[in-house]
Amino acid sequence: MNVVRAAQAKDRERILGICRDVWDGHDYVPRVLDDWLANKEMGTLLVLEADGVVRGLCRVTRFSSTEGWLEGLRVETGYRGRGYARDLTEASLDAARKMGFMSVRCSTYRENVESRHILESFGFATAARFQLFERVLRPAEISEEGLCLGDQVFWVQGSCFFRLARGLLPMGWQFPSWDAVRREVGHRLRVVCLDSGLLVVDTCSPGTTLNVCLWDGRSDAERVNAWLDGFGASAGYSHVLAMVPQGHWLQLVLPDLGWTAWNEPGAPDVFVSRRSLE
Numbered sequence: 001m002n003v004v005r006a007a008q009a010k011d012r013e014r015i016l017g018i019c020r021d022v023w024d025g026h027d028y029v030p031r032v033l034d035d036w037l038a039n040k041e042m043g044t045l046l047v048l049e050a051d052g053v054v055r056g057l058c059r060v061t062r063f064s065s066t067e068g069w070l071e072g073l074r075v076e077t078g079y080r081g082r083g084y085a086r087d088l089t090e091a092s093l094d095a096a097r098k099m100g101f102m103s104v105r106c107s108t109y110r111e112n113v114e115s116r117h118i119l120e121s122f123g124f125a126t127a128a129r130f131q132l133f134e135r136v137l138r139p140a141e142i143s144e145e146g147l148c149l150g151d152q153v154f155w156v157q158g159s160c161f162f163r164l165a166r167g168l169l170p171m172g173w174q175f176p177s178w179d180a181v182r183r184e185v186g187h188r189l190r191v192v193c194l195d196s197g198l199l200v201v202d203t204c205s206p207g208t209t210l211n212v213c214l215w216d217g218r219s220d221a222e223r224v225n226a227w228l229d230g231f232g233a234s235a236g237y238s239h240v241l242a243m244v245p246q247g248h249w250l251q252l253v254l255p256d257l258g259w260t261a262w263n264e265p266g267a268p269d270v271f272v273s274r275r276s277l278e
Helices: 009-019 029-038 084-098 113-121 153-157 160-164 178-188 218-234 250-257
Strands: 002-006 043-050 053-062 067-075 103-109 125-136 189-193 198-202 209-216 239-245 270-276
Touching: 002 084, 009 029, 009 043, 009 053, 009 067, 029 043, 029 067, 043 084, 053 084, 067 084, 084 103, 084 113, 103 113, 113 270, 125 250, 153 198, 160 209, 178 189, 189 218, 198 218, 209 218, 218 250, 239 250
Parallel strands: 067 103, 209 239
Antiparallel strands: 002 043, 043 053, 053 067, 103 270, 125 239, 125 270, 189 198, 198 209
């Protein structure tokens, strides 16, 4: 018999075991698991038990009072294809409704065709498409010359990046709306304005990778890239990641600036899906 319930501290080792082979051992869930188990105000972690043994998990994260995020859907290797992912998705949507959300979103990688089909069957529709780029940060001195730091709301909302991202702000693999970001996690962001360049980074990016949330201003791309080196290194990061919305000029420019795309340039590989709960 299958049962989906709230995760407990006793489930920790089983969850770690399920995630051990995900992304070739580089899954992010083990890094955030203790926080997920302890911080129940910001989300609900669910596990699926089959015959008394935990075989899968999924988390519903709170972006705002009306906006939820589904993440961390995992099913143990050897137990996939049994409908466990569908059971977890259905239970997550029920939990999101109980938490008062009006909508939920989630992101999937392009090779995860099964998850995308499951989401479509539950009424999710693609809201935005992104391409993932990353690179190693280089040691550099950070210069504040010519920079204006602050909450430049007008420039963010008027940027090409913001428009192509459909009003979402990438924070790693999470994509909250700009309204949710300003209300809930705006203190984590650093907005950098150059002559014609605009950059937003998440100063509380988990692990060793700095997340770029927004980047515009093609003529100042090299200066922004250099600023990332100085800031990232000074903050203790070793890598930087950018989710670029489909159709943005960064898809063509970043490879020339030392960034690596996970797939061929110009092809989206991260899909953000949305479902209304109203």
